Amino acid sequence: MAEVSTARRGVNARSRRRLNVVRGVIFVVLGLFFLVPLYSMAEFTTRGAGAQAHRSLDAWRAIVSYPDLTRALLISLELAAITSIALLALLLPTLVWVRLRLPRLRRVIEFLCLLPLAIPAIVLVVGLAPIYLWVTYFFGDSSLTLAFAYAVLVLPYASRALDAGLSAIDVATLSEAARSLGAGWPTVIFRVIVPNMSGALLNAGLLSVALVLGEFTIASLLNYTNLQVAINMLGRENAGVSIAVALGSLLFAFVLLVAISVVGARRHGARTVEEG
Amino acid sequence: MTEVQVSAPTTTRAGVEVRLEDLQRRYGTVTALDGLSLTMEPGELVALLGPSGCGKTTALRLVAGLEDADSGRIVVGGKDVTGLPANRRDMGMVFQAYSLFPNMTARQNVAFGLRLRGVGAGERTKRAGEMLELVGLSAQSDRYAHQMSGGQQQRVALARALAIRPTVLLLDEPLSALDARVRAQLRDEIRRVQLEVGTTTLFVTHDQEEALAIADRVGVMRAGRLEQLGSPSDVYARPRTPFVAEFVGLSNRLAGHVNGGTVDILGLRLPLVDPTTPDGGVTAIVRPEAVGLRNVPDDTGQDALVGTVVATAFLGAISRVTVDLGGGALVLAQLPTSEAADHPAGSRVRLTLRPDPVLVTPLAVGEAAGVTA
Numbered sequence: 338m339a340e341v342s343t344a345r346r347g348v349n350a351r352s353r354r355r356l357n358v359v360r361g362v363i364f365v366v367l368g369l370f371f372l373v374p375l376y377s378m379a380e381f382t383t384r385g386a387g388a389q390a391h392r393s394l395d396a397w398r399a400i401v402s403y404p405d406l407t408r409a410l411l412i413s414l415e416l417a418a419i420t421s422i423a424l425l426a427l428l429l430p431t432l433v434w435v436r437l438r439l440p441r442l443r444r445v446i447e448f449l450c451l452l453p454l455a456i457p458a459i460v461l462v463v464g465l466a467p468i469y470l471w472v473t474y475f476f477g478d479s480s481l482t483l484a485f486a487y488a489v490l491v492l493p494y495a496s497r498a499l500d501a502g503l504s505a506i507d508v509a510t511l512s513e514a515a516r517s518l519g520a521g522w523p524t525v526i527f528r529v530i531v532p533n534m535s536g537a538l539l540n541a542g543l544l545s546v547a548l549v550l551g552e553f554t555i556a557s558l559l560n561y562t563n564l565q566v567a568i569n570m571l572g573r574e575n576a577g578v579s580i581a582v583a584l585g586s587l588l589f590a591f592v593l594l595v596a597i598s599v600v601g602a603r604r605h606g607a608r609t610v611e612e613g
Numbered sequence: 614m615t616e617v618q619v620s621a622p623t624t625t626r627a628g629v630e631v632r633l634e635d636l637q638r639r640y641g642t643v644t645a646l647d648g649l650s651l652t653m654e655p656g657e658l659v660a661l662l663g664p665s666g667c668g669k670t671t672a673l674r675l676v677a678g679l680e681d682a683d684s685g686r687i688v689v690g691g692k693d694v695t696g697l698p699a700n701r702r703d704m705g706m707v708f709q710a711y712s713l714f715p716n717m718t719a720r721q722n723v724a725f726g727l728r729l730r731g732v733g734a735g736e737r738t739k740r741a742g743e744m745l746e747l748v749g750l751s752a753q754s755d756r757y758a759h760q761m762s763g764g765q766q767q768r769v770a771l772a773r774a775l776a777i778r779p780t781v782l783l784l785d786e787p788l789s790a791l792d793a794r795v796r797a798q799l800r801d802e803i804r805r806v807q808l809e810v811g812t813t814t815l816f817v818t819h820d821q822e823e824a825l826a827i828a829d830r831v832g833v834m835r836a837g838r839l840e841q842l843g844s845p846s847d848v849y850a851r852p853r854t855p856f857v858a859e860f861v862g863l864s865n866r867l868a869g870h871v872n873g874g875t876v877d878i879l880g881l882r883l884p885l886v887d888p889t890t891p892d893g894g895v896t897a898i899v900r901p902e903a904v905g906l907r908n909v910p911d912d913t914g915q916d917a918l919v920g921t922v923v924a925t926a927f928l929g930a931i932s933r934v935t936v937d938l939g940g941g942a943l944v945l946a947q948l949p950t951s952e953a954a955d956h957p958a959g960s961r962v963r964l965t966l967r968p969d970p971v972l973v974t975p976l977a978v979g980e981a982a983g984v985t986a
Contacts, residue, residue, distance in 0.1 A: 506715070507710055507711075507712070510708050510710045510711075510712045511712060511714060513677075513679055513699070513706075513708065513712075514706070514708060514712040514714070514770075514773075515714070515725070516678075516679070516698075516699040516700045517677055517678075517679070517699055517700070517702075517704060517705065517706040517774075517783075518700075518705075518725055518726035518729060518773070518774075518777060519700045519701070519703070519726055519729040519730060519777065520700055520725075520729055521700055524729065529714055532714075532716040533714070533715050533716050
C-alpha cells in the first residue's frame with residue numbers, strides 16, 4: 338500500500354515538473370513575441386545616422402519639438418476618458434434593464450454589441466462618414482467627436498466585461514431588495530449594483546482606454562488627428578522620432594493600464610482588509 | 614439558539630389590515646392567480662402553503678409591488694396600493710435567496726432603508742443597532758455578507774426589512790436555503806420577532822411543517838386559488854378538500870362506503886366530515902395518527918382489519934409503522950416509538966381507527982387502499 342502511494346507521489350511530481358517546464362516555455366516564447374519588437378523599436382530609435390554612428394537619444398529628445406504630437410496625445414487621452422464614461426453611462430443601465438425587465442432582448446442586445454467586432458473598421462467608416470456630416474453640423478469638427486465612433490467600436494469589449502460583472506451578482510434579488518426598501522432605479526443602479534461590480538467596470542474602462550489610445554483607421558479616414566494619426570504623419574517626416582513616439586505611447590498605455598488596475602486592486606484590497 | 618431578551622424596539626408600529634381582492638395574474642397561457650381573495654387581520658401572520666406553481670410566490674410579489682396584477686385590488690390599511698410601485702409601498706421583504714448588499718456591513722444593510730427615508734445618521738445607527746439586537750446579531754454588525762452564515766444573513770435581512778417600520782412584512786420562503794437545524798431555529802425566531810413588532814406578515818412556503826408551526830392562519834393554495842384558509846389545527850384536522858388533506862400531512866386512502874351519513878371503512882363505522890355526502894363507494898382519507906395497532910396471534914384468520922407489519926420508520930419520539938393488509942394495500946400508523954416497538958416487522962396486527970370525522974372523496978375506478986404523502 339505504502340509503495341503504491343509513493344509511486345503515485347512520484348508520478349504526480351513528474352507531471353508537475355513537466356507542467357512547469359511547459360509553462361516556462363510558453364512564458365518565454367510569448368515574452369519574446371512581445372519584447373523582441375519592442376527591443377527592435379528601441380534599438381532603431383537609438384541608432385545614430387551612418388554605419389559607424391554611436392547610440393543616441395536624439396530621436397527621443399526631438400519628440401517635444403513637435404507640438405502637434407503633444408496636442409494629439411492630449412486629444413487621445415480626452416477621447417479615452419469621454420468614451421469610457423459615455424459608454425459606461427449608456428451601457429450599464431441598458432444591460433441592467435435588459436437583465437431585469439427585458440430578458441427576451443438579451444440575445445438581441447448581445448448581437449448588436451458584438452456587431453462592431455464583425456464589421457471591419459473600413460466598412461464602419463463608410464457608414465460613419467455621412468453620419469459625421471451631421472455630427473460636425475451639430476458638434477463642430479473637434480477631434481473629440483470621434484468619441485461617438487469609439488463608443489461603438491468599444492461596445493463589444495465593454496459589454497462583455499460588464500455582462501460578466503452582472504452575471505457574478507444576483508442583480509434581480511439585490512435590486513428587488515433595494516426596491517422593497519424604498520430605492521428608486523437610479524439608487525438601485527448607483528448604490529447597489531455599481532459598487533458590487535467595480536471590477537467589471539474597471540475592466541470595461543481599461544479596455545476602452547486601450548482601444549482608444551491605439552485607434553488609427555477611423556480617425557485617419559474621417560480626417561481627424563489623434564495620437565496614432567499624428568505618429569503616422571510624423572513617420573513620413575522622421576522615422577526615428579515616429580518610432581520613438583510609437584514605443585513611448587505603447588509604454589505609456591502600458592503604464593496607464595497597470596496604474597489603473599493597481600489603483601483598482603488597492604481599493605479592493607483596502608475593502609478586503611477592512612472586511613477582515 | 615441564542616435567546617435574546619429585548620423589549621420591542623422603538624421602530625414598531627401596529628399592524629394593519631391587508632386585503633387581496635380577486636387578484637388575477639396570467640403569464641401567457643398560464644394562470645398563476647385565479648381570483649385570489651384573502652383578508653389578513655392587523656398583526657396576523659398568514660402562511661400561504663402550496664406546491665410549486667400554485668401561485669403563492671406570485672401573490673406575495675403582487676403584494677410587494679414587484680409584479681403587476683392583471684386585475685383585482687390590494688388594500689393595505691384601507692389604502693388601495695395596487696398601482697403603487699414597489700419602492701413606495703412601504704413593505705419589508707425577506708427573500709428566498711440571500712439578498713444582503715455585499716458592499717455593505719450588516720449595520721449598513723439594516724440602515725439602508727432608513728437612509729433612503731432621510732433618517733439622520735445618529736438615529737439610523739441607533740435603530741439599526743436595535744434591529745440587529747432584536748435578531749441577536751449585535752456582535753456581527755460590522756460584518757459583511759460573506760463573513761456571515763446563511764442563517765445570520767437571513768436574520769440581518771429580517772432586521773433590514775423591519776427597520777423601515779413596514780406596513781406589511783413579506784417573507785418569501787426565507788428558510789428554504791438553510792439546513793434543517795438552522796431552519797427550525799430561525800423559524801421560531803421569525804415568529805418571536807413578528808409577535809414582538811406586531812407587523813402584519815405574509816409568509817410563503819412549500820414546507821407544511823414550517824407553515825403549521827409559525828402561522829396564525831394557513832392558506833393552502835392550488836392552481837392560483839385558495840383551497841382552504843384556517844388555523845393550522847383546522848387545516849390539519851379538518852381539511853375541507855381531499856387536496857388539502859393530502860398536501861398537509863400524511864394520509865391513508867382507504868376504500869369505504871357511505872351509508873346514511875356515516876362511512877364504513879374496513880368494517881368499522883365512522884362519522885363523516887360532511888354528513889350530507891351521498892351514499893355509495895368512496896375513498897376515505899385517514900391520518901396515520903388516527904390508526905392504532907394491536908398485536909394478534911400469527912394464526913389469526915382472514916380479516917379486513919388484520920395485516921402484517923412490513924416496516925417501521927423511526928422518527929424520534931414517534932415512529933411510522935407500515936402495515937400490509939394484503940393485496941398490496943398499505944396503511945400507515947403513527948405511534949409513540951415505545952408502542953411501535955411492540956410491533957416488529959413480520960408481526961400480525963389488527964388495525965383500530967380513532968372515531969374522528971372522516972373526509973371522503975369519490976372512489977376512483979380501480980382504486981385500492983393506500984398511503985399518500
